[in-house]
Amino acid sequence: MGVRKxxxxxxxxxxxxxxxxxxxxxxxxxxxxxxxxxxxxxxxEVFRALGILKFSNKEAAAKLEKLLRSAIANWEAKNERKAENGELCVSTIYVNCAPMLKRLRPAPQGRGYRIRKRANHVTLVVDTIENAKKKA
Known part of the structure; x- marks a missing residue:
């Protein structure tokens, strides 16, 4: 590998x-x-986000809470220390479409209505608050 690379x-x-x-x-x-x-x-901030997700009544909130805990654990493993209150924030989160399952439902007069069972992928990035402010 070259020096510049x-x-x-x-x-x-x-x-x-x-x-x-x-x-x-x-x-x-x-x-x-x-x-x-x-x-x-x-x-x-991540601990505030955990509180928001814990008390949200949406089904998706429970899945995102688990994902956020995983991202925090990944940060702690990388930096070999515990995350303190007010140190980390959710810098990026995005939701993409996953492949759809296409099904048919019987309909009147011999027809079939298409049902699209949707799915998604979520990516969540956790970063220190100082770095997030620099990038913004």
Whole structure:
């Protein structure tokens, strides 16, 4: 590996040291329902976001809460220390469509209505608050 390539790789690795992410794939709910919950926690401090998700009455909130706990654990494993209150925030969260299951439902007069069973993928990135402010 050349010197320039090695220096670039080391710089990228140092930048990624502060960031931790978690992915949840093929969640059997529509992306629109998941985005409603994801919008509630975007840019919020992680322990406050956990409180928001815990007391939300949406089904998607429980899945996002578990994903957020996983991202926090990933950050703690990378940095070899516990996350303190007011240190981390949800810097990025996005919901993408997963492949749809297409089914047919019997309809009157010999027809069939198509049912689209939607699913989604969620990616959640946790970063320190100082780094998130620098990027914004």
């Amino acid at each position: 090695r220096n670039t790789a080391e710089r990228i690795k140092a930048e990624r040291k502060e960031i931790a992410f978690a992915k949840l794939t093929n969640i059997p709910s529509s992306p629109r329902k998941m985005r409603l919950v994801a919008d509630m926690v975007r840019g919020v």
